Structure formats: structure tokens, C-alpha cells
Amino acid sequence: MAKITTVQQHIAKQHEEFSEEGVTLGWLMGGLTLATKMIEAKIRSAGLTDVYGAFGAENVQGEQQQKLDVYANEALMDSLGARGSVAALVSEEDEAPVTFDRTIEKGKYIIVFDPLDGSSNIDVNVNVGTIFSVHQRLPAAEGTLAESILQPGTKQVAAGYVVYGPSTVLVYTTGHGVHAFTLDPTIGAFVLTAEHMKMPDKGPYYSVNEANAGTWPEGYEAYVTSLRTTGYSSRYIGSLVADFHRTLLKGGVFLYPPTKKQPGGKLRLLYEANPLAFIAEQAGGLASSGSGRILEIKPEGIHQRTPFMVGSKSEMEAFQKALYK
Known part of the structure; x- marks a missing residue:
């Protein structure tokens, strides 16, 4: 048995x-x-x-x-x-x-x-x-x-x-x-x-709702364009857990950027971004709000929202460079 x-x-x-x-x-x-x-x-x-x-x-x-x-x-x-x-x-x-x-x-x-x-x-x-x-x-x-x-x-x-x-x-x-x-x-x-799962250092996919691209802050659209033009495939389910689970297993990057309608982001910090960021980091990945490490944000309310970008080390380092070049 x-x-x-x-x-x-x-x-x-x-x-x-x-x-x-x-x-x-x-x-x-x-x-x-x-x-x-x-x-x-x-x-x-x-x-x-x-x-x-x-x-x-x-x-x-x-x-x-x-x-x-x-x-x-x-x-x-x-x-x-x-x-x-x-x-x-x-x-x-x-x-x-x-x-x-x-x-x-x-x-x-x-x-x-x-x-x-x-x-x-x-x-x-x-x-x-x-x-x-x-x-x-x-x-x-x-x-x-x-x-x-x-x-x-x-x-x-x-x-x-x-x-x-x-x-x-x-x-x-x-x-x-x-x-x-x-x-x-x-x-x-x-x-x-x-056991002891590891996110690949680099992946083949990016995941984001590109319908909002015209309302993203400067840097985000250029980053996604660079992914699209360097051989990455788009995968977006629109269910956070499913999109994150694929990213954990296959690598790549998931992005939920701020928009003009929701400049503070849409995903909730305490019960969406924080737990997934903790898992990502434990698996060798990175998670960012676009202005810093997700896990270091001091919450001000239980339903606080945040932009959320998470993925493999290679893609997330490229993301940071695209935002702060």
C-alpha cells in the first residue's frame, strides 16, 4: 500500500x-x-x-x-x-x-x-x-x-x-x-x-488583461509589448488563482497593473496579494506592487487594494527595469 x-x-x-x-x-x-x-x-x-x-x-x-x-x-x-x-x-x-x-x-x-x-x-x-x-x-x-x-x-x-x-x-x-x-x-x-515546489527562473507566458492597456501608467504597456515581441505567449483566464497557479508551475509573469479607473489597483492586499506573494517568494519568484515589495506594504484597512505583479525572477527583474529605466 x-x-x-x-x-x-x-x-x-x-x-x-x-x-x-x-x-x-x-x-x-x-x-x-x-x-x-x-x-x-x-x-x-x-x-x-x-x-x-x-x-x-x-x-x-x-x-x-x-x-x-x-x-x-x-x-x-x-x-x-x-x-x-x-x-x-x-x-x-x-x-x-x-x-x-x-x-x-x-x-x-x-x-x-x-x-x-x-x-x-x-x-x-x-x-x-x-x-x-x-x-x-x-x-x-x-x-x-x-x-x-x-x-x-x-x-x-x-x-x-x-x-x-x-x-x-x-x-x-x-x-x-x-x-x-x-x-x-x-x-x-x-x-x-x-513538495518544495520551485517556480521556473524564466517562463514562456505572460498573463494580463490587455483590454486595459490604454489606461496603464507609463512603462507597463512598453513592458508587455516587449514580452509579446520576444516570443512570449499570452495566457489570461481572468481567475486569479488559476492564473497564479499556472505561473507557479510554468513560470512567466502575471500582472494586474493600476489603471486610470483604479489607480490604487484592484486586487485586495490582505487576502489576495499577500498570500500569493508569500508563496511566490518561497518558490523563488518575486512579487511587486510596481513601487516596492508586496510583502512590505503596511496595511491601512482590511479591504485595501493594490496593484499586483508576480512571476519568475527573470521576468520580474525585467519588469522593474522597464518601470524605472
């Missing part, structure tokens, strides 16, 4: 020297994987049950909520909120953090997440995903719970995403490399399928 390694086992093994932290993170990840398995099952049956379409309300971002947005958010809130080590949960779908009356000694962690990234693509059966980030609560002498929520990305203790597609894959890091697990439906568990 082939030996399998689950997410919880993998985290515990990585933190053998810090067994308490490993057990706690494993327990948190157990809550997260439970919720994502519920989400995966609902997505898989979407055409057979009444979960396609709009919910009939807008979220705090002013975006039309899909029925699956609401379901995914509730699944994560219920599953993670039941974990006694959670002090606060922050979701794209909610205006304010959900906090729990737990002592600092007990409620040590804050989890921020985008419950269903790319949900507008659900109706046309395009890949979607869940993105998450974990922070440790600050000691009382160093900051309040609110200040703990607004820590820069360099302070993440774990981050990851789940991409729901032909197979359901979870990718995560705790700062000890990037690892992938695939959901085995026969046993209902995420099992290890790739």
Missing part, C-alpha cells in the same frame, strides 16, 4: 521542533480543508442544484454576490470559527472582521481569506479558488487585535490557496517551502503530490 501524507501530517512534520505550533496550525488547516471540501462538492454539483447565479445582494466591495460566494463564506466562517485558536476571521465578503472572545493565550491566530475567488466565472465552468493567509496575534504589549489584523505580509505564518478544477489542488507554505496536495475523493483527504 502506497504511503500517503495529509496536510495536517505535513505541517506537524515541518514543525517538529515546535510541536505545539505544528499541532495548532495542523488543526487550523483541518478546519480550512474541511470547508474547502464542502465548497468543492457544491461546485461539482453546481449544474445539478440551484447554486448558479447571483445571490441578489452586493458584498462590501460593491460586487454582485454569487450564491456560491455566500455558501463558501459561510462554510469557512463556521469551520474556522469553531477552532478555539482563532481570534479573528476576515473575509472579502464581510465589511468588518469577525472576532471571538478568546484570550491571547488561547486565540493566537487571525485568518484572512477570499472564500471564492473568480466566482463570476462559475456560470461558465471556469476554474475558481479559495485564497487564505494566517497571522499570529500580537502580544498585548505590542498591539491590539485590530493592529494584529493589519500586519504586513512579511509577518504571515502560513498562506495558501485551493484551485477547483479538473482536480482540486491545495498549495500552501508556512515559510518552509511550497507544497501541493491533491484532493483524493476516494478517501476524502488532501494528499501530498508535490
Whole structure:
């Protein structure tokens, strides 16, 4: 019988020297994987049950909520909120953090997440995903719970995403490399399928919504033109998790530049850009806001937006040169 390694086992093994932290993170990840398995099952049956379409309300971002947005958010809130080590949960779908009356000694962690990234693509059966980030609560002498929520990305203790597609894959890091697990439906568990993943130093693809090119700041359009004219192929799905997952595996670059309409960028810093930047850096890639390292941005609000460029070392160094030549 082939030996399998689950997410919880993998985290515990990585933190053998810090067994308490490993057990706690494993327990948190157990809550997260439970919720994502519920989400995966609902997505898989979407055409057979009444979960396609709009919910009939807008979220705090002013975006039309899909029925699956609401379901995914509730699944994560219920599953993670039941974990006694959670002090606060922050979701794209909610205006304010959900906090729990737990002592600092007990409620040590804050989890921020985008419950269903790319949900507008659900109706046309395009890949979607869940993105998450974990922070440790600050000691009382160093900051309040609110200040703990607004820590820069360099302070993440774990981050990851789940991409729901032909197979359901979870990718995560705790700062000890990037690892992938695939959901085995026969046993209902995420099992290890790739360890210590590395983003290629150079890739064949660039990914960006070129329809916005005329509204990008100076430098971006010239950079994309240089990619197009030097043999790169364009790949743009319009689902952040799917576009990032391809970039992680194949290399290249993904760009979501600022535009005249959204000069501060569109993607959310805490639960989209930060976790993906953490994974990219752990895999040997780079992530930038166009004016600096994503992970060094000090958040000012839970739904703060940012430009986001991420990819292989070669393409990202060329990007920086194009912007600051």
C-alpha cells in the first residue's frame, strides 16, 4: 500500500521542533480543508442544484454576490470559527472582521481569506479558488487585535490557496517551502503530490488583461509589448488563482497593473496579494506592487487594494527595469 501524507501530517512534520505550533496550525488547516471540501462538492454539483447565479445582494466591495460566494463564506466562517485558536476571521465578503472572545493565550491566530475567488466565472465552468493567509496575534504589549489584523505580509505564518478544477489542488507554505496536495475523493483527504515546489527562473507566458492597456501608467504597456515581441505567449483566464497557479508551475509573469479607473489597483492586499506573494517568494519568484515589495506594504484597512505583479525572477527583474529605466 502506497504511503500517503495529509496536510495536517505535513505541517506537524515541518514543525517538529515546535510541536505545539505544528499541532495548532495542523488543526487550523483541518478546519480550512474541511470547508474547502464542502465548497468543492457544491461546485461539482453546481449544474445539478440551484447554486448558479447571483445571490441578489452586493458584498462590501460593491460586487454582485454569487450564491456560491455566500455558501463558501459561510462554510469557512463556521469551520474556522469553531477552532478555539482563532481570534479573528476576515473575509472579502464581510465589511468588518469577525472576532471571538478568546484570550491571547488561547486565540493566537487571525485568518484572512477570499472564500471564492473568480466566482463570476462559475456560470461558465471556469476554474475558481479559495485564497487564505494566517497571522499570529500580537502580544498585548505590542498591539491590539485590530493592529494584529493589519500586519504586513512579511509577518504571515502560513498562506495558501485551493484551485477547483479538473482536480482540486491545495498549495500552501508556512515559510518552509511550497507544497501541493491533491484532493483524493476516494478517501476524502488532501494528499501530498508535490513538495518544495520551485517556480521556473524564466517562463514562456505572460498573463494580463490587455483590454486595459490604454489606461496603464507609463512603462507597463512598453513592458508587455516587449514580452509579446520576444516570443512570449499570452495566457489570461481572468481567475486569479488559476492564473497564479499556472505561473507557479510554468513560470512567466502575471500582472494586474493600476489603471486610470483604479489607480490604487484592484486586487485586495490582505487576502489576495499577500498570500500569493508569500508563496511566490518561497518558490523563488518575486512579487511587486510596481513601487516596492508586496510583502512590505503596511496595511491601512482590511479591504485595501493594490496593484499586483508576480512571476519568475527573470521576468520580474525585467519588469522593474522597464518601470524605472
